[in-house]
Amino acid sequence: MAATSSWNLMFTPNPPSPSSLSWKLSFPSPFTSAHFQRRQNRTAERFLVFAAMMDAKPTVLVTEKLGDAGLELLKTFSNVDCSYNLSPEELCTKISLCDALIVRSGTKVTREVFERSSGRLKVVGRAGVGIDNVDLSAATEHGCLVVNAPTANTIAAAEHGIALLTSMARSIAQADASVKSGKWQRSKYVGVSLLGKTLAVIGFGKVGSEVARRAKGLGMNVIAHDPYAPADRAHAIGVELVRFEEAISSADFISLHMPLTPATSKMFNDETFSKMKKGVRIVNVARGGVIDEKALVRALDSGIVAQAALDVFTEEPPPTDSKLVQHENVIATPHLGASTTEAQDGVAIEIAEAVVGALKGELAATAVNAPMVPAEVLLELAPFVVLAEKLGRLAVQLVAGGSGVQSVKVSYASARGPGDLDTRLLRAMITKGIIEPISNVFVNLVQIANVESKFASAISESGEIKVQGRVKDRKPHLTMIGSFGVDVSMEGSLILCRQVDQPGMIGKVGSILGEENVNVSFMTVGRIAPRKQAVMTIGVDEEPSKEALKRIGEITAIEEFVFLKL
Ligand SMILES: NC(=O)C1=CN([C@@H]2O[C@H](COP(=O)(O)OP(=O)(O)OC[C@H]3O[C@@H](n4cnc5c(N)ncnc54)[C@H](O)[C@@H]3O)[C@@H](O)[C@H]2O)C=CC1
Numbered sequence: 426m427a428a429t430s431s432w433n434l435m436f437t438p439n440p441p442s443p444s445s446l447s448w449k450l451s452f453p454s455p456f457t458s459a460h461f462q463r464r465q466n467r468t469a470e471r472f473l474v475f476a477a478m479m480d481a482k483p484t485v486l487v488t489e490k491l492g493d494a495g496l497e498l499l500k501t502f503s504n505v506d507c508s509y510n511l512s513p514e515e516l517c518t519k520i521s522l523c524d525a526l527i528v529r530s531g532t533k534v535t536r537e538v539f540e541r542s543s544g545r546l547k548v549v550g551r552a553g554v555g556i557d558n559v560d561l562s563a564a565t566e567h568g569c570l571v572v573n574a575p576t577a578n579t580i581a582a583a584e585h586g587i588a589l590l591t592s593m594a595r596s597i598a599q600a601d602a603s604v605k606s607g608k609w610q611r612s613k614y615v616g617v618s619l620l621g622k623t624l625a626v627i628g629f630g631k632v633g634s635e636v637a638r639r640a641k642g643l644g645m646n647v648i649a650h651d652p653y654a655p656a657d658r659a660h661a662i663g664v665e666l667v668r669f670e671e672a673i674s675s676a677d678f679i680s681l682h683m684p685l686t687p688a689t690s691k692m693f694n695d696e697t698f699s700k701m702k703k704g705v706r707i708v709n710v711a712r713g714g715v716i717d718e719k720a721l722v723r724a725l726d727s728g729i730v731a732q733a734a735l736d737v738f739t740e741e742p743p744p745t746d747s748k749l750v751q752h753e754n755v756i757a758t759p760h761l762g763a764s765t766t767e768a769q770d771g772v773a774i775e776i777a778e779a780v781v782g783a784l785k786g787e788l789a790a791t792a793v794n795a796p797m798v799p800a801e802v803l804l805e806l807a808p809f810v811v812l813a814e815k816l817g818r819l820a821v822q823l824v825a826g827g828s829g830v831q832s833v834k835v836s837y838a839s840a841r842g843p844g845d846l847d848t849r850l851l852r853a854m855i856t857k858g859i860i861e862p863i864s865n866v867f868v869n870l871v872q873i874a875n876v877e878s879k880f881a882s883a884i885s886e887s888g889e890i891k892v893q894g895r896v897k898d899r900k901p902h903l904t905m906i907g908s909f910g911v912d913v914s915m916e917g918s919l920i921l922c923r924q925v926d927q928p929g930m931i932g933k934v935g936s937i938l939g940e941e942n943v944n945v946s947f948m949t950v951g952r953i954a955p956r957k958q959a960v961m962t963i964g965v966d967e968e969p970s971k972e973a974l975k976r977i978g979e980i981t982a983i984e985e986f987v988f989l990k991l
Pocket residue numbers: 554555556575578579582627628629630631632633650651652653654682683684685688689710711712736737760761762763764
C-alpha cells in the first residue's frame with residue numbers, strides 16, 4: 426500500500442495545563458498499521474514530554490481511586506493527573522508525561538509501561554500491599570523505584586477475612602438472597618460453629634497474624650504455616666507454626682494470606698485439595714492466583730471443599746459466567762479487603778508520603794525493588810543486582826520451614842574503599858529481600874544466621890546458611906554453598922545434591938532427568954576431597970516432577986538434595 430507522509434497531530438488542552446492535556450491522533454486510514462501508529466505515538470510522546478518539561482513541578486498520574494488526604498498531599502508538591510479507567514494503551518501513552526504513577530490492584534504496570542516512559546518515570550507507588558501487578562524486574566532495569574503502602578490496610582484486610590469466615594459458616598449471603606427472593610428456608614441454611622474448630626492461616630504476616638488473633642477470640646484453635654515467620658512471634662499470640670501438609674490436612678477452615686509469587690502461584694491445586702479434610706472451608710483474601718480456580722471448582726463439586734469465601738480472583742473482574750463465582754457454595758466479594766474508609770485514608774497518605782519522598786530523592790522506607798540510582802551507576806551495578814537478587818532468593822529457599830529468618834548478613838569484597846559502599850541501599854534491599862551490592866564488588870556473600878536449612882550442607886562451619894557468588898563475564902555465578910566450593914552460572918533452576926563422591930553419579934542423575942525430558946544445562950561437582958563428600962550442582966531448564974526428584978533422592982549415595990528456582 427502506498428504511503429503518504431501527511432498526518433495530523435491535534436492537541437486539545439482541557440483544561441489548558443500541560444499535565445492534563447488530552448490529545449488525539451488522527452491520520453489517513455492507510456496508515457493505521459500497528460507499526461506506523463507506534464511511530465506516530467512516539468513522536469507525539471516526545472512532543473508531550475517537551476510540553477510537560479515547561480512545567481517545573483513533577484507530574485503524578487493516579488490511575489485508581491485514591492483518598493482525598495493523599496491527593497491533597499500530592500498536590501502540594503506536584504501536578505496530579507487523576508485518570509481512572511485508562512486502557513493499557515492509554516496508560517502507555519500518558520506515561521511519558523509522568524514522573525510518578527500511583528496505582529492500586531486494578532492497573533497492570535507492565536514492562537511496556539516502563540519502556541514507553543522513555544526514562545521519565547521515577548517512581549511507581551502501589552497504594553496497598555500486593556505488588557504482583559507491577560513488573561518489578563522491568564522497573565529495576567529502568568531505574569524506577571517501586572514503593573508500596575504496607576501497613577495501612579492490614580486491619581481492613583484482616584476484618585474482611587473474618588467477615589467472610591463468619592458469613593461463610595452461616596451462609597449469610599445465600600440466606601440473604603433467598604429471603605429477598607421471597608423464600609423462608611430455615612432448614613436449608615443450617616451453618617457450622619467456629620468454636621473449637623481448627624483454622625489454618627497460610628501466610629503469617631501482618632494480615633495473617635491479625636486474622637489469627639481475631640479467630641482466637643472466636644474460640645478457634647489456630648495453627649499457621651509460613652516458612653519465613655519466626656516461631657516466637659506466633660507463640661506470642663498462641664499460634665503454632667506447622668508444616669504446610671500438616672496445616673492443610675488438619676484444618677476445618679483455611680485462610681490465605683501469603684503474597685502471590687512464583688512459589689505461591691496455584692499453591693492450592695488438585696493435589697493439595699486431595700490432602701485436605703473432607704468438608705474443609707476456605708477463605709481467600711490474598712490473591713486469586715494462589716488457587717488453581719478450576720481445581721477449586723472440582724473440589725467444591727466433589728465435596729472436599731464444603732464452602733469457599735473469595736475476595737480475589739485470577740482475573741478481576743472474573744468472567745460473568747465463572748463457574749467458581751456462580752457455585753452455590755461460594756460467596757464472593759469484589760476485592761474489598763482494603764476497602765474501608767479508614768484504610769483508604771491511611772493508604773492514600775502512606776503512599777503519597779512515600780512518592781513525594783522518593784521524588785525528592787529521599788531513600789524510601791517502603792521500597793520494594795532497587796533504590797533510585799543514577800543511570801550510570803545502575804549500568805555499572807546491573808550484573809551485581811542480578812547476582813544479589815539471585816543469592817538472596819537462593820538463600821531464602823534454603824531456609825527450613827518453621828525456623829524463620831532472624832538475621833541476614835551480607836559481606837562484600839570490593840576493589841573500592843569502604844567509604845564507596847552505600848549501606849543505606851543495602852538496608853533497603855535487605856528489607857525487601859533483594860540484596861543489591863554496590864560498586865566494584867568481586868565476591869558477595871549472603872549469610873542467614875540462627876536458622877535451620879532444608880539442605881544441611883548449606884550451613885557453614887559457623888552455623889549460618891551461607892551462599893556466595895560473583896559476577897563473571899557480567900553473569901551471576903554461584904561460587905560457594907556452605908563449605909562446598911562450586912562454580913555454576915545462576916540461570917534457570919538448580920538441583921543441589923550432597924553425595925558420597927564416587928564414579929557414575931552424574932550418569933545416574935542425568936538418566937533420571939533424561940527419562941523425564943528435563944533438559945540439563947550443566948552438572949558440576951564440588952568436593953572436600955576425592956571419594957569423600959561432594960555437592961553436585963545440576964542446572965535444569967524445566968522443573969522436574971515430584972516423582973523424578975523422589976527417584977533422585979532414592980539413589981543410595983545421595984545423602985540430601987534440594988530443588989531451587991533462581
Ligand atoms: N484482598 C485485599 O484487598 C488485600 C489483599 N492483600 C493480600 O494479602 C497479602 C498479605 O498481606 P500482608 O499480610 O500485609 O503481607 P506480609 O508481607 O506482612 O505477609 C505475607 C506473609 O506471607 C508469607 N509467605 C511468603 N511465602 C509464603 C509461602 N510460600 N507459604 C506461606 N507463607 C508465605 C511471608 O513470609 C509473610 O509472612 C498481600 O500480599 C496481598 O496480596 C493485602 C491487603 C488487602
